[in-house]
């Protein structure tokens with residue numbers, strides 16, 4: 001479905017002596033199979049949208065090659081565009097027209113009959129909770145409704161490959177959950193391939209068969225969410241005590257069963273592999289030493305921990321990436 005080799009995009013910013021090159025995407029290889037749902041994760045400015053824009057032929061790569069649905073992004077851009085659905089971050093509706101007309105025009109532009117475009121459009125309106133808004137102008141819709149209309153536009157022609165750039169940004173939790181369900185159904189009911197970028201780690205985790213993590217324009221990890229999380233060395237165990245005096249002894253016990261032991265006042269934390277096996281013995285040990293627990297928390301590794309392990313930064317970290325530093 002998608003194959004890319006050495007895909008790169010370099011932008012030149014500034015003027016005169018201030019001119020700088022920004023390597024937004026720096027040699028990306030991709031192989032995405034039919035029917036896969038792939039989550040494309042990365043911090044702000046990592047190169048997600050730029051990659052999507054190259055794959056959807058909106059931006060010409062500076063280097064590298066890519067085929068999408070079997071068509072070359074450089075020489076067969078019309079065929080690529082006709083064979084995909086794309087929901088951009090910016091949206092794609094024209095505020096002055098009626099929403100339903102936009103949707104049916106869009107379907108017809110992709111070769112559907114007016115009747116089929118209206119039927120599929122109305123079905124999507126119902127699934128994405130836009131009932132009753134067919135005859136409303138997008139300018140009179142809420143932000144969340146407009147976002148869902150963008151998604152209808154990207155899906156109305158039933159593409160076999162859909163690119164979604166942060167589809168749930170701006171949606172309330174209930175609309176987000178509804179869209180998750182819809183994305184999952186695109187694959188199960190229609191066999192569609194979905195390539196989505198998101199800032200929500202739980203979203204990528206819940207929806208994706210495979211996660212690609214991009215940082216500074218390069219793919220730093222590509223695997224199933226489970227395999228990625230199993231790379232992180234164990235669950236995070238956090239033990240809190242009433243008495244600070246218990247802490248040093250507990251820290252030394254944790255040193256023997258885990259890694260990354262940290263002490264913060266009356267709390268000790270550590271990463272422990274196989275925590276379900278280790279914790280009962282740990283609690284017995286603490287009890288025999290007379291240490292009184294005030295609280296215990298066990299947190300499974302998240303995709304953020306994966307990113308932290310790989311790069312030393314959090315995905316939610318707002319510090320500029322290398323690419324952004326170069327762009328300053």
Ligand SMILES: Nc1ncnc2c1ncn2[C@@H]1O[C@H](COP(=O)(O)OP(=O)(O)OP(=O)(O)O)[C@@H](O)[C@H]1O
Nearest residue numbers: 011013022024043044045046047048049050323324
């Ligand atoms: N047209 C452009 N001209 C100059 N620099 C650009 C241009 N488009 C993107 N960049 C830079 O390229 C880098 C990657 O941007 P991109 O939008 O692909 O990141 P992203 O991962 O999609 O970020 P976000 O999560 O914030 O949407 C950033 O440093 C950005 O500032």
